[in-house]
Amino acid sequence: MGGKRKKSDDDDDVEAEAEASGWKKKTRTTSEREKEKKEPLRPSMIKNKEKRSELHAKLKHQKKLEKRAKAKARDAALKKALELGEEPPEKKVPRTIENTRELDETVCKPDDEELFAGNDADEFGPILNQQQTPKILITTCRFHSTRGPAFISELLSVIPNAHYFKRGTYDLKKIVEYAKKKDFTSIIVVHTNRREPDALLIIGVPDGPTAHFKLSKLVLRKDIKNHGNPTGHKPELVLNNFTTRLGHRVGRLIQSLFPQDPEFKGRRVVTFHNQRDFIFFRHHRYIFETKEVKKAESKGKKDKDGESENVPEQKTIARLQECGPRFTLKLISLQHGTFDTKGGEYEWVHKPEMDTSRRRFFL
Amino acid sequence: MPRTTTLECSGCPPLRALTFDALGLIKVVEARDKQRGAPLVVERWGDPESSKCVMAVSMIDRKSHPLLAVARKNNQIEVLSPVNGDIQATISDANDLDVQSEENNIVGLHLFAKQNSELAFRDCTLLTCTTKGNASIRSIELADSSKGSSCIKTWNVCSGGNILCCKVDGNEKFALFGGKCVEMNIWDLNNFTKIWNSKPPTKDNLGIFTPTCFTSATFLMKDDHRKFVAGTNSHQVRLYDVSAQRRPVLSFDFRETPIKALAEDIDGYSIYVGNGSGDMASVDIRTGKMLGCFSGKCSGSIRSIVKHPELPVIASCGLDSYLRLWDTKTRQLLSAVFLKQHIIHVLFDSNFDVKVADLLPCNEQTPTEILVSKEVEGSPLKRKKSSRNKPDGGERKKRSKQSKERKESKENDGWEKIASRDERSKSASKKGNKAQFQCCDLDVD
Numbered sequence A: 001m002g003g004k005r006k007k008s009d010d011d012d013d014v015e016a017e018a019e020a021s022g023w024k025k026k027t028r029t030t031s032e033r034e035k036e037k038k039e040p041l042r043p044s045m046i047k048n049k050e051k052r053s054e055l056h057a058k059l060k061h062q063k064k065l066e067k068r069a070k071a072k073a074r075d076a077a078l079k080k081a082l083e084l085g086e087e088p089p090e091k092k093v094p095r096t097i098e099n100t101r102e103l104d105e106t107v108c109k110p111d112d113e114e115l116f117a118g119n120d121a122d123e124f125g126p127i128l129n130q131q132q133t134p135k136i137l138i139t140t141c142r143f144h145s146t147r148g149p150a151f152i153s154e155l156l157s158v159i160p161n162a163h164y165f166k167r168g169t170y171d172l173k174k175i176v177e178y179a180k181k182k183d184f185t186s187i188i189v190v191h192t193n194r195r196e197p198d199a200l201l202i203i204g205v206p207d208g209p210t211a212h213f214k215l216s217k218l219v220l221r222k223d224i225k226n227h228g229n230p231t232g233h234k235p236e237l238v239l240n241n242f243t244t245r246l247g248h249r250v251g252r253l254i255q256s257l258f259p260q261d262p263e264f265k266g267r268r269v270v271t272f273h274n275q276r277d278f279i280f281f282r283h284h285r286y287i288f289e290t291k292e293v294k295k296a297e298s299k300g301k302k303d304k305d306g307e308s309e310n311v312p313e314q315k316t317i318a319r320l321q322e323c324g325p326r327f328t329l330k331l332i333s334l335q336h337g338t339f340d341t342k343g344g345e346y347e348w349v350h351k352p353e354m355d356t357s358r359r360r361f362f363l
Numbered sequence B: 001m002p003r004t005t006t007l008e009c010s011g012c013p014p015l016r017a018l019t020f021d022a023l024g025l026i027k028v029v030e031a032r033d034k035q036r037g038a039p040l041v042v043e044r045w046g047d048p049e050s051s052k053c054v055m056a057v058s059m060i061d062r063k064s065h066p067l068l069a070v071a072r073k074n075n076q077i078e079v080l081s082p083v084n085g086d087i088q089a090t091i092s093d094a095n096d097l098d099v100q101s102e103e104n105n106i107v108g109l110h111l112f113a114k115q116n117s118e119l120a121f122r123d124c125t126l127l128t129c130t131t132k133g134n135a136s137i138r139s140i141e142l143a144d145s146s147k148g149s150s151c152i153k154t155w156n157v158c159s160g161g162n163i164l165c166c167k168v169d170g171n172e173k174f175a176l177f178g179g180k181c182v183e184m185n186i187w188d189l190n191n192f193t194k195i196w197n198s199k200p201p202t203k204d205n206l207g208i209f210t211p212t213c214f215t216s217a218t219f220l221m222k223d224d225h226r227k228f229v230a231g232t233n234s235h236q237v238r239l240y241d242v243s244a245q246r247r248p249v250l251s252f253d254f255r256e257t258p259i260k261a262l263a264e265d266i267d268g269y270s271i272y273v274g275n276g277s278g279d280m281a282s283v284d285i286r287t288g289k290m291l292g293c294f295s296g297k298c299s300g301s302i303r304s305i306v307k308h309p310e311l312p313v314i315a316s317c318g319l320d321s322y323l324r325l326w327d328t329k330t331r332q333l334l335s336a337v338f339l340k341q342h343i344i345h346v347l348f349d350s351n352f353d354v355k356v357a358d359l360l361p362c363n364e365q366t367p368t369e370i371l372v373s374k375e376v377e378g379s380p381l382k383r384k385k386s387s388r389n390k391p392d393g394g395e396r397k398k399r400s401k402q403s404k405e406r407k408e409s410k411e412n413d414g415w416e417k418i419a420s421r422d423e424r425s426k427s428a429s430k431k432g433n434k435a436q437f438q439c440c441d442l443d444v445d
Helices: A002-018 A022-038 A049-084 A113-121 A147-158 A172-181 A245-255 A290-305 B094-099 B360-388 B393-438
Strands: A136-140 A162-164 A186-193 A196-204 A210-219 A236-240 A268-275 A278-288 A318-322 A326-336 A345-349 B015-021 B026-031 B040-045 B054-060 B067-072 B076-080 B087-092 B106-111 B124-130 B134-140 B150-156 B162-168 B174-180 B182-188 B193-197 B214-219 B227-232 B236-241 B250-253 B259-264 B270-275 B280-284 B289-293 B302-307 B313-318 B322-327 B333-338 B343-348
Touching (some): A136 A147, A147 A186, A147 A196, A172 A186, A196 A326, A236 A245, A245 A268, A245 A326, A245 A345, B015 B054, B015 B322, B054 B106, B054 B343, B067 B106, B067 B124, B076 B106, B076 B124, B087 B134, B106 B162, B106 B174, B124 B174, B162 B182, B174 B214, B182 B214, B214 B259, B236 B259, B259 B313, B270 B302, B270 B313, B313 B343, B322 B343
Parallel strands (some): A136 A162, A236 A268, B162 B214
Antiparallel strands (some): A186 A196, A196 A210, A268 A278, A278 A326, A326 A345, B015 B026, B015 B343, B054 B067, B076 B087, B134 B150, B162 B174, B174 B182, B182 B193, B236 B250, B259 B270, B280 B289, B302 B313, B322 B333
C-alpha cells in the first residue's frame, strides 16, 4: 500500500512538472506533507470516505490487538506467579458510582449508642420490639383506575395482616383518624395517575412519620414469566444498603410493615434493595439444598435485626422463583407526624439544588 | 440528609452554643480556634431518654452566675448551670399532673433575669405556660430543692384551643401568647391582666376565612413591647403594633409550609424566618421585602433560629439533625454540625469566652479529648480511602492535591475574615461595656 502510494505521488509530480502551473501544485503538496509529519494522523482529517474508513478500521484492529496482548501478558504473569508459589498480582477494583460515593457524615456507625437510644425512642419501637402486631390499612387515591386495585390485591398477598378499604370520598386526615380508632399501625395509599400507579404514601399511625415515594416500573404477577404463587406464611424481610440516618429511618418504616417473626417453613422472601437512592422491591420463593438450611436460619436472625445483607446468588445453593409484584420506589419527602399537606413539617424534602453530584446519595 | 462539603464552609468565629434535642440530651458545641473555626461537640449532658424530650428552654446569659432552665416532656423543669451542666434545682410539676391527666406539655418557659422586691427572698423566678393555657409564675430556691417551688400566681391564658408560642419582652413586664384557635394576646405580668388581644384579618374577596393558628412569635425590640411579629400555620408572617390597631399592620406570605421559627435582629427591623420545609430567609419587616435567602442548605424543618448578641452569626437547627451557623451579612453557611437527633432548640452562650482564662484546668483536659475524637474520626476515613482507591491512587492524589490547594486558599480568606470579625467583636464588646455601665440600673440581658 505504501509503495503504491509513493508511486502515485511520483506520477503526480511528473504530471505537475509537465503542466504550466506546476509551481503552485508543488507548494501545496509540500505543505500537506509537512502537516502530516507534524501531527499524528487522525481519521477525521482525511476527506475521502473510503480512505478514512480504511484508516479507522486499521486503528481499531490495532487497539484490539493491544488489548489481547495485555490480557495475555496478565494471564502469563498470573500463571508464572502460581508456578513459582508467589502471591498472584493484586486484582484491580473497578471504579463504580457506588464505591466512589461522596462521603456522608450521617452514615450510621455500628457502635453508636445514640443510634440505639434513638431507635428505642422512635415511632417504630413498639412494633419492632414485638410489643404490637403490625396492622396495615391499604387504600387508593380518590379516583383510580383498575391497575390500582390489581396492584393492591397483590400487596395484600405480600404483606400479612393487611386490609383493603375502598377510598370513597373520605379525606386522608379522616382516614388517619379512623385508623387510629381501629388500632392500625400503618396506612398505605396507592396513588394512580393516567391509569398507572405512580406514588406510594406510607403513613405511620398514630405519630407518623409520612413517607412519600415515587413508584415506577410496576410489573404485576401475571406479567412475570414462570411466576410463583406465594403461600400464606409470614415472609422474611431483606433490607439492603440503608446506610445513612435517613435511610435507616426509611428502613425501619418499611420494617414496621412486616411482622417480626418470619416463618421459614414457607420459604418466602421480600427484598427491599436500596441502590443509588432507588428502592427495588422483589418478592421471591427460594429452594435450598438440605445442607444449607442452617445458613437460612442465620440469615433469618439477621433479618430480624434489620441489618443489610446480600443473598448469595450461587445457583447450587438457592434457587429463586419470583412471585411478583415488582416495582421501584424513590423517596420524595419524609414528613414529621401524620399526613398534613398544609401545616405539616418535613424531616427531609428533596430539592433540586441538593443534587450536586452524580455520586451523592441520601439513603 | 444533605451533606455540605467542607470547601463551602469558611469557618466561624469562636463561640459556644447549646443544643437541645428530642432525646433530652444537651450538647455543647464550641468553636475555639480563631483560624479554622470548625465547631465540635465538646460536651454532652444528660442521658438519652425519650420522656426527657426538651420542650422549652430559657437562659439568663450573664457573666456572673448564669442560669439555664429546661422544660421536659414529663412536665419536669430543671435549672442548670450552663457552664458545666450541673443541676441546681428540679421542679416536678405535681400540681398540674393532679389537676389534669391529659397531654399538657410545657410550651413556654422564661427565666426572669430581674428580681423584683417582692421576690427577693428567692433565687430565681420562672414563668411557664402549658398547651392548655395554664400559665404560672413560681420561684424556686436553688440550694434546697427539697423545699419545692412556691407558686406565686396561676392563671388561665385561654379557655379553648392550644397555646403554641409564648414570649416575654426584654423588660420582662409583658408576656405574649398565641396558638391554635388562640389569637395573639399580651398579658401584663405585674397585674396579671390581658391588656391587648389581636383580631383575625377580614375575609378576602373570595370569602375565604383562614382559621387562626399561630406557630411562632417574637418581639422586634428588647425595650419596646408594642411591636411584635407572628408566624402562622398558613405560611404567613404578620407584623402587629399594639398601639395602632388590633389587626396586623403588615402581612406577607413566605413559601408554602408553616412558619416554624422567627428571630429578630439587633437593628430592630430585620427578622429571620424559617419554615417547615427547611427554607430560611431574612426579611425587612418595615416593607415586607425579602432581603435574601439562606438558600439550598437545609432540607428539614427549622425549629429554632437564634441570633448571636455580639457576632454577626445566627444559628439554626431543626429536624434534619444539623446545627448550622450562618453569616448574617453575606448569608453564607459558616459551618454545619451533625448532631444525630432531631434538635428542638439552640442557644448561644455568649459570655463564656471571657471565662476561658478562669477555666484553664478544665480546658487542659478537653483539648486532649478533642484530639482523641479527631484521631478516631480521622482513621476510618483513611482506611476507607486506602481500601477503595488503591488502583487509582495517582488520580486521587492529584485530586487531593487540587483540593488541598483550594482549601489553603480558602483558609487564607478565612483568616482575613476572622481577623476583621475579631475587630468587629472588639468594638462590639466595647459598646456592650459602655451600655452596661450606662444601664446598670435596668440590668439588661
